Amino acid sequence: MAQTEEVKTSKLKVVLCWHMHQPEYRDLRDGHYLLPWTYLHAIKDYVDMAAHLEANPQARAVVNFAPILLEQLEDYAQQIRDYMRGGAALRDNLLAALAEPATPTDPLARLSLVNACLRAQRERQINRYPAFRQLAGLADWVRSHPEDARYLNSQFLTDLLVWYHLAWLGETVKRRDSRALRLIDKGHGYTLEDRRLLLEIIAEQLTTVLGRYKTLAERGQIELSVTPYAHPIVPLLLDIQSAREAMPDVTLPLIEHYPGGEERARWHIQRGLEVFQHHFGFVPQGCWPSEGSVSTATLKLLGEAGFRWAASGGNVLNASLRQSNLQEPPKDATFRPYRLADSSIACFFRDDGLSDLIGFTYADWHADDAVADFVRHLENIAGACHDPASAIVPIIMDGENAWEHFPENGYHFLNALYARLSNHPALELTTFADYLKSHPHTWTLPRLVAGSWVYGTFSTWIGDGDKNRAWDMLGAAKQCYDRVVQTGRLSAEQRAAADQQLAICEGSDWFWWFGDYNPEDVVSDFERQFRLNLANLYQLLGEDPPAILGQVFSHGGGVPTKGGAMRPGNPHGH
Secondary structure, three states, X not given: OHHHHHHHHOOEEEEEEEXXXXXXXXXXOOOEEOOOHHHHHHHHHHHHHHHHHHXXXXXXEXXXXXXXXXXXXXXXXXXXXXXXXXXXXXXXXXHHHHHOOOOOOOHHHHHHHXXXXXXXXXXXXXXXXXXXXHHHHHHHHHHHOHHHHHHOOHHHHHHHHHHXXXXXXXXXXXXXXXXXXXXXXXXXXXXXXXXXXXXXXXXXXHHHXXXXXXXXXXXXXXXXXXXXXXXOOHHHHHOHHHHHHXXXXXXOOOOOOOOOHHHHHHHHHHHHHHHHHHHHOOOOOEEOOHHHOEOHHHHHHHHHOOOOEEXXXXXXXXXXXXXXXOOOOOOOOOOOXXXXXXXXXXXXXXXXXXXXXXXXXXHHOOHHHHHHHHHHHHHHHHHXXXXXHHOEEEEEEXXXXXXXXXXXXXXXXXXXXXXHHHOOOOEEEOOHHHHHHHOOOOEEEOOOOOEXXXXXXOOOOOXXXXXXXXXXXXXXXXXXXXXXXHHOOOOHHHHHHHHHHHHHHOOOHHHHHOOOOOOHHHHHHHHHHHHHHHHXXXXXXXXXXXXXXXXXXXXXXXXXXXXXXXXXXXXOOO
């Protein structure tokens, strides 16, 4: 028995951490969704990721949820339940179009619907199905000849809508649900009854998905962790100047400090914990700070909030070790958790190379070859570590956007990955919390350079002219918020609504997309919603929105890139 235990504990520990994250797509004035990515990723990625774990009960993982995503999933589940029971209106245009008995007759509405139903990965989601590929070809013609939209018949629009949602269904659903298989096999000529059947399938996925993760957590197969409420870049809320730690020459916004940033950071952390506990019934031990963004002050706040661990990118650790005057960092420095002096929270650092192989490379490989290559890298790490029994390799990445670039939504890759790692003689899947139970000792990091998982900097959210302008617009709105709150004229209900709306504006996703290097259509979506969010905040405060909020300030124009990095949901998987 002792020998068996020795073999077990000598294994290299591996953590697969999947981050589930969507920004707030609702206009909170009426609860209407302006973009459909929350429910589309739910029925495709969130259900598949749960199903792969259910199918591999020996596998273990960490799953992180952004609280603002949890609220939207709950809202979608409730609205579709209400619709199925009594015909209550659906507050998402695309989902409502699938449910409506009649397709739109207005040419502009038809063209908008056609455009919406092409926002999918062309090779893996559309061209995979000959019937959908044929419909998409005609839809492409209509997009380039919009005057012909009036000639589209209702059956074409119905078939396009059905195929779009079939393409977004999770692979595990399409393989196991006979109703979905019948719809796929039918191919064309879908009826209102067929659409009703598809809605039933979608409703089942939306209403059960969070419960499945809760069950996985209760049986100890996964650890659930959380992000600050609306996914803000906490270090920049606390101190915009912290961006200079990794980018000394960066051009920052005119507003030198975000007003009341520490109070807002604490609000996001506390509200995130409340939402998480509401949905899962317990307090999480870990926090993946939004985009792995950390600083000394951020870790201090997370430790004060009771978190036992946080995590960031490997580039942050590398920069921190270089600036800590360590002449030669240990070769296995990445594969251990660290604490800052006098800090109560352990910080793990992502293996950027291995994580990015999954996110950006393996989609074009055969699943068995990709898994064999991945495992070979881990075996090499185990062989190189001075003490593999105490080493840990964190693989942290987006749980959503990578998979639409894989054949069949990553079905074969994920099944093979879990199966291989669960039965490997020298590798052991674990969670961050369980690792700390058996390895309470952590190394001390003399200095932490503020940064994120992207390049080890905050360049994705600040420093570009458009991003800086957005920070100045947000800062002005926060100053207005502070002035109005100080007057005491807001009721408790009005103050709560303003707090919620301000939090949405503080989310990181809007800033991610600003900049001419990003695709024009996606920039337009997020730029427009950011300005709407700010305008809504002014109105909740009883103030007139400034004229600048009526002007487009970021246009995009870059080329979409493939990848599974941690990005908000979007049609191209950025």
